[in-house]
Amino acid sequence: xxxxxxxxTEFFAGYSQxxxxxxGLDGAPEWPLIQTMLxxxxxxxxxxxxxxxxxxxxxxxxxxxxxxxxxxxSENMINRARELTSDPExxxxxTDLETVSLPVNAYDFxxxxxxxxYLRDLDRLARMVHSALKPNSDFVFIVEHPxxxxxxxxxxxxxxxxRKTWPVNGYSIEGQRQTDWFAKGVIKYHRTLASxxxxxxxxxxxxxxxxEYAPTQEQLENMPYLAEELERxxxxxxxxxxx
Amino acid sequence: xxxxxxxxTEFFAGYSQxxxxxxGLDGAPEWPLIQTMLxxxxxxxxxxxxxxxxxxxxxxxxxxxxxxxxxxxSENMINRARELTSDPExxxxxTDLETVSLPVNAYDFxxxxxxxxYLRDLDRLARMVHSALKPNSDFVFIVEHPxxxxxxxxxxxxxxxxRKTWPVNGYSIEGQRQTDWFAKGVIKYHRTLASxxxxxxxxxxxxxxxxEYAPTQEQLENMPYLAEELERxxxxxxxxxxx
Numbered sequence: 001x002x003x004x005x006x007x008x009t010e011f012f013a014g015y016s017q018x019x020x021x022x023x024g025l026d027g028a029p030e031w032p033l034i035q036t037m038l039x040x041x042x043x044x045x046x047x048x049x050x051x052x053x054x055x056x057x058x059x060x061x062x063x064x065x066x067x068x069x070x071x072x073x074s075e076n077m078i079n080r081a082r083e084l085t086s087d088p089e090x091x092x093x094x095t096d097l098e099t100v101s102l103p104v105n106a107y108d109f110x111x112x113x114x115x116x117x118y119l120r121d122l123d124r125l126a127r128m129v130h131s132a133l134k135p136n137s138d139f140v141f142i143v144e145h146p147x148x149x150x151x152x153x154x155x156x157x158x159x160x161x162x163r164k165t166w167p168v169n170g171y172s173i174e175g176q177r178q179t180d181w182f183a184k185g186v187i188k189y190h191r192t193l194a195s196x197x198x199x200x201x202x203x204x205x206x207x208x209x210x211x212e213y214a215p216t217q218e219q220l221e222n223m224p225y226l227a228e229e230l231e232r233x234x235x236x237x238x239x240x241x242x243x
Numbered sequence: 244x245x246x247x248x249x250x251x252t253e254f255f256a257g258y259s260q261x262x263x264x265x266x267g268l269d270g271a272p273e274w275p276l277i278q279t280m281l282x283x284x285x286x287x288x289x290x291x292x293x294x295x296x297x298x299x300x301x302x303x304x305x306x307x308x309x310x311x312x313x314x315x316x317s318e319n320m321i322n323r324a325r326e327l328t329s330d331p332e333x334x335x336x337x338t339d340l341e342t343v344s345l346p347v348n349a350y351d352f353x354x355x356x357x358x359x360x361y362l363r364d365l366d367r368l369a370r371m372v373h374s375a376l377k378p379n380s381d382f383v384f385i386v387e388h389p390x391x392x393x394x395x396x397x398x399x400x401x402x403x404x405x406r407k408t409w410p411v412n413g414y415s416i417e418g419q420r421q422t423d424w425f426a427k428g429v430i431k432y433h434r435t436l437a438s439x440x441x442x443x444x445x446x447x448x449x450x451x452x453x454x455e456y457a458p459t460q461e462q463l464e465n466m467p468y469l470a471e472e473l474e475r476x477x478x479x480x481x482x483x484x485x486x
Binding site for chain 1: 390393394395396398400402403404406407408409410411412413414415416435436437440441444449450451452453454455457472473474475476479
């Protein structure tokens with residue numbers, strides 16, 4: 001099973017203070033870009049893979065979805081998500097995406113934000129999602145960017161000119177990466193960008209659009225600390241289509 | 244028009260000594276990977292965009308192509324390419340890919356190796372290639388990888404642990420990059436990986452496969468100096484399909 005760091009007390013305490021958890025989607029600078037990648041949600045039955053506190057699940061339901069099923073490995077997250085809604089058309093379940101079984105031909109849209117880099121086996125999940133979607137539907141997901149994840153010691157350094165620079169090493173060596181992020185030894189799985197795209201294609205998806213989040217001019221004016229996001233992409237956003 | 248560094252005497256003298264020019268395709272470690280991305284070439288009319296000395300043009304003709312048209316901005320390159328064949332079904336023309344006009348529905352396969360990162364306007368070329376291809380055909384190209392190209396001073400450095408590391412900065416800031424490579428002020432154009440993929444999709448292509456060249460175990464045993472290519476990808480390989 002995937003590591004469930006979100007039920008680590010120390011991790012959860014820190015994680016819960018992130019702007020994107022305190023303020024929800026308004027605290028996630030990539031959210032305006034994600035919105036441009038979402039299909040029309042009206043009357044859609046949606047699955048949210050790695051739903052966390054359920055911010056996106058509730059937003060999608062409020063924006064036309066007929067129902068949303070949010071899945072997350074963390075009991076902490078699911079409990080909080082359940083507290084935040086009484087909508088009978090939103091369901092949250094504790095589920096390990098590494099081993100999840102989904103019904104065939106059951107959903108009109110699949111969404112996943114910042115969860116898939118915790119999975120050892122992306123092939124299995126991609127095939128599962130493809131089979132769970134109805135024809136003519138989309139899978140939109142956000143993962144940590146491989147440029148952000150690859151290095152053995154991913155922290156800013158200075159280049160030969162003294163410029164703030166992101167380190168890349170071991171890019172082609174896929175597999176486990178350990179970082180200290182609110183807790184020691186958080187486990188993620190690095191895959192090259194090519195691997196992720198090819199896994200989707202082999203699962204039957206067509207690639208519809210890719211984005212690498214960078215702040216807009218307006219965001220830079222309001223949140224100058226986002227400027228470092230111009231230096232290297234932290235997030236990869238993918239829209240994949242099942243014909 | 245695109246910078247024509249290949250007709251700079253100093254540049255050309257250095258460039259001509261690269262293993263991939265002296266030994267042809269056998270000197271290009273990415274060539275075995277490229278071969279796995281090529282369609283069956285039998286009886287195909289092929290265009291080779293940025294053909295250089297024409298190594299790939301001649302290989303494709305020798306491997307079943309009915310004809311190959313190789314285009315390159317450099318008179319030096321085209322002259323050498325012409326010297327290397329007397330095959331009437333291989334034609335080489337001096338052409339700037341930035342402004343090239345291609346006949347509609349004329350080719351069965353389009354190939355380009357390490358040329359497109361010299362172009363300021365990739366949209367125009369992608370649309371031109373799509374229109375020049377017949378239905379049910381492919382466009383396979385290799386470009387310098389945006390991870391390799393992004394930084395203002397792209398040279399190895401050491402991370403906080405003393406590990407050999409590639410610098411990434413300015414990734415989201417697209418546009419001109421100047422490097423010194425056999426000559427001062429070689430101009431290339433950095434585009435994010437997302438931009439390149441989205442340009443192809445908007446031009447009407449389906450993304451069929453992406454690769455980021457890394458050496459195989461066998462290559463590492465025979466050419467240990469290739470180990471640094473595991474640290475960061477230097478080349479992006481794309482197979483795009485016109486339905």
